[in-house]
Amino acid sequence: MGDRWYQEAVVYCLDIDTYADSDGDGVGDIRGLIGRLDYLARLGVTCLWLHPIHPSPNKDDGYDTTDFYNVDPRFGTLGDFAELLHEAQNRGIRVIIDLVVNHTSDEHPWYQSARSSPDSPYRDWYVWSEEAPPDRHQGMVFPGEQNETWSYDRTAKAWYYHRFYKFQPDLNMANPKVRAEVKKIMAFWLQLGVAGFRMDAVPFIIELTEPGNADSPKDMEFLTELRQHVQWRRSDAILLAEANVEPDQLPVYFGDSGGSANRLHMLFDFMLNGRLMLALARQDPESVIEALRDTPKLPEGGQWATFLRNHDEIDLSRLTTEQRNQVYEQFGPDEDMRLYGRGIRRRLAPMLGNDRRRLELAYALQFSLRGTPVLRYGEEIGMGEDLSLPGREAIRTPMQWSYKENAGFSTAEPEKLVRPVVDKGDFGYQQVNVTAQRSDPRSLLAWFERMIRTLREAPEVGSGSTTHIDVPMPPGVLAHRADGPTGTMVFLHNLGTEDAEVDLSSLAPEADQPIDVLSDRGYGEVGKLERLKVSGYGYRWIRLCRGQAV
Ligand code: NOJ
Secondary structure, three states, X not given: OOOOHHHHOOEEEXXXXXXXXXXXXXXXXXXXXXOOHHHHHHHOOOEEEEOOOOOOOOOOOOOOOOOXXXXXXXXXXXXXXXXXXXXXXXXXXXXXXXXXXXXXXXXXXXXXXXXXXXXXXXXXXXXXXOOOOOOOXXXXXXXXXXXXXXXXXXXXXXXXXXXXXXXXOEEOOXXXXXXXXXXXXXHXXXXXXOOEEXXXXXXXXXXXXXXXXXXXXXXXHHHHHHHHHXXXXXXXOEEEEOOOOOHHHOHHHXXXXXXXXXXXXXXXXXXXXXXXXXXXHHOOOHHHHXXXXXXXXXXXXXXXXXXXXXXXXXXXXXXXXXXXXXXXXXXXXXXXXXXXXXXXXXXXXXXXXXXXXXXXXXXXXXXXXXXXXXXXOOHHHOOOOOOOOOHHHHHOOOOOOOOOHHHHOOOOOHHHOOOOXXXXXXXXXXXXXXXXXXXXXXXXXXXXXXXXXXXXXXXXXXXXXXXXXXXXXXXXXXXXXXXXXXXXEEEEEEOOOOOEEEOOHHHHHHOOOOEEEEEOOOOOOOOOOOOEEXXXXXXXXXXXXXXXXX
């Protein structure tokens, strides 16, 4: 494995409160997660991304913090967290945590002090305006649930800025004291042993908010400062950022204009996510090819994080209205499946009609594209959603471990569970659970284990260069390749229903002895790559040659 571990990582994200409950109070906890680390190691996960772990009133699933230096007491103690880091490390698993410092909860003691008096030492930690800012009805992140970005606080007798919900006042990053505190928070968790941070809402963190200016300037240098700080404290720690901005704005998040990678190590590839959904909906890889072509080239060390599902709605806002409607039609036909006028609040298995072939195809494609794959808990067994729950909660139901009551997630009375388990229909825990799939070598879980192991034998996917193979292709088929010092892999993915035959013989002279290392069925000899069959919804991962370095 190369030094840049994050380029060859398999990231798995989870909410502690819905993963595994060890003490029977109905809420998942750190000890419960420790008990599942062997499961994660077997799956092949090398990095865990934990959604917010701090104390919180939980009005936005923990993205509203009241204490950055502690863990939510429902999850356990700091001692338990240190144990988790140790146990994960023993299994070769790194842990990164969500760092949500664009805002706090309005119940955070800093905000409570700030609003209490203009003389509070914390007053300038937040963003205030004496007058009602004229742009307060612009820039909402949660349209339909949020009416403004500035709200009046009667106690403070001033307007405060909140890019997200009203209960999430933005911190004032122009204040050096706030910047120093953010660095201290990061240093604290690094000292405990986390391997880095998933940084929430980065474009808003660096926004130097000016009341009345809906397009306030951004301070990119702050990202350089944070990177330096993190790297001095732990040289292999990473910053994986959420920055859902237009592609042409992305390069400066990775590094300054000189092309140096001196800012964030990784960004989630939101553009690719939307295009992948479009490609799956249309059964046509063209939009993925466009995405590969159009995404900016990254500086050395910069890396994309790819995903199909995460903990939020699938954000289709960067597609055109027509494209978005195509995705809605296929994957979110009911109004109830959609959210904020831009996305879909469903898991992938129900979106793909629980069609095993399509699920394998989708995940084989995601994991073979350039970047580091991120997998959301429960996707590996094909969990579904509960649309009777409000908003994003639909896709945040407890992990389905077994046939036991509460899906083996908790021994609490069902009404005490943090969220109900899915217990009806094709995705109910009686049908979809880990116990059943562990003992079945043909299960989706067994497939994920195999697929991830195969990927880890092909480090060129994460740390090499991945390109579209631009030769004539039958409709529906995408061919791409990954090259690096460890060798070359070629990938065929057929997004359509028709069986296809592909000629890649122009690549053959480079080949040692090409073989299928992962495929939806046995295709026989690869030979000279001239008449490669790939079934409808089929895929083939072909090792073309091994490099000297292996
Ligand atoms: C992005 C997170 O993914 C989302 O869940 C949250 O609501 C917002 N940031 C605000 O923190």
